[in-house]
Amino acid sequence: MGWEVDDYFLELQFEGEIGDRFSWWLKGTDAGYDKAGPPGGETSSFNNQPYETENPARWFSVGGLAPNPAWGFTADPAIRNVTQLGNLQVNPFAEAGLRAFNTNEFSRAQLKEYDEYIFEGVYEFDTFDFKYIGGYTYYDYQLPGEGDNTPITSVTYSAVTPQTGAAVPACAGTVNLPVSVLPPAAAGCAALAGTKTIFPNITNYYGESRSLFSNEINLISTTDSPLQWLFGLYQYQDNQRQPGGPVPER
Numbered sequence: 001m002g003w004e005v006d007d008y009f010l011e012l013q014f015e016g017e018i019g020d021r022f023s024w025w026l027k028g029t030d031a032g033y034d035k036a037g038p039p040g041g042e043t044s045s046f047n048n049q050p051y052e053t054e055n056p057a058r059w060f061s062v063g064g065l066a067p068n069p070a071w072g073f074t075a076d077p078a079i080r081n082v083t084q085l086g087n088l089q090v091n092p093f094a095e096a097g098l099r100a101f102n103t104n105e106f107s108r109a110q111l112k113e114y115d116e117y118i119f120e121g122v123y124e125f126d127t128f129d130f131k132y133i134g135g136y137t138y139y140d141y142q143l144p145g146e147g148d149n150t151p152i153t154s155v156t157y158s159a160v161t162p163q164t165g166a167a168v169p170a171c172a173g174t175v176n177l178p179v180s181v182l183p184p185a186a187a188g189c190a191a192l193a194g195t196k197t198i199f200p201n202i203t204n205y206y207g208e209s210r211s212l213f214s215n216e217i218n219l220i221s222t223t224d225s226p227l228q229w230l231f232g233l234y235q236y237q238d239n240q241r242q243p244g245g246p247v248p249e250r
Contacts, residue, residue: 005034008033009029013026013028014027021124022123024121025119025120026117026119027116028115033109035109050094051073058076059076059178059181069202071155072150072200073152078181082152082154084151085151085153086102086151102150102151104153105146108145109142112140112141116136118134118135119134119135127222128219128223129219129222130217130219131218133214134216135214136211136213138212140209144203145203145205147204148200154198159194160186160193161193161194164192170188170189171186211239211240212238213237214235218230218231218232
């Protein structure tokens with residue numbers, strides 16, 4: 001599935017009269033959409049940052065506390081194996097100016113449900129009209145997508161193992177670090193290193209479901225008097241949820 005847009009919109013309206021004094025109008029709407037881009041080459045937010053491929057010290061993202069998601073594409077000699085979706089190892093947007101991006105997850109926007117109903121009824125008394133307007137809206141919106149902006153699914157590298165760190169005090173602060181970025185004081189730890197595999201895949205998810213209710217009553221004068229009047233009551237309620245957690249099953 002790639003660059004798929006699946007939209008629908010349905011609206012129905014009805015109106016009528018009961019006797020000489022009562023008229024009514026009803027509108028109902030049902031809508032939704034599912035917009036997606038494909039994984040592995042042509043999706044995401046079109047980030048124009050190039051992948052860091054030269055500097056082995058880029059184990060951590062700039063200013064970050066986690067491994068750089070594109071670290072598997074660097075020239076770091078500690079890397080033993082990289083798995084990814086497809087074989088493209090560059091950011092196509094940055095390299096070729098294409099509106100494309102290399103990822104292994106869908107970027108998707110889903111309006112899974114949208115319902116709206118509006119009712120209006122008017123009863124005409126001799127000197128005034130009684131008017132009622134009621135409305136209800138509900139929608140469920142989800143925005144799952146790629147967070148690391150790379151197609152890498154796993155990286156295996158030579159690292160200082162937890163056992164080494166516990167047995168050799170000088171290695172204690174270097175557990176799980178690639179042997180290529182060890183500080184000079186811990187250079188000897190590289191001889192006792194094993195392998196470690198990380199899965200630098202990050203997904204983003206935003207979800208929002210919301211329901212809105214409103215009721216309004218108006219009393220409206222209809223006489224020929226120069227003094228006209230209007231009296232009304234209005235009620236409104238808004239309920240919404242923004243759940244966190246993992247991306248729900250699609």
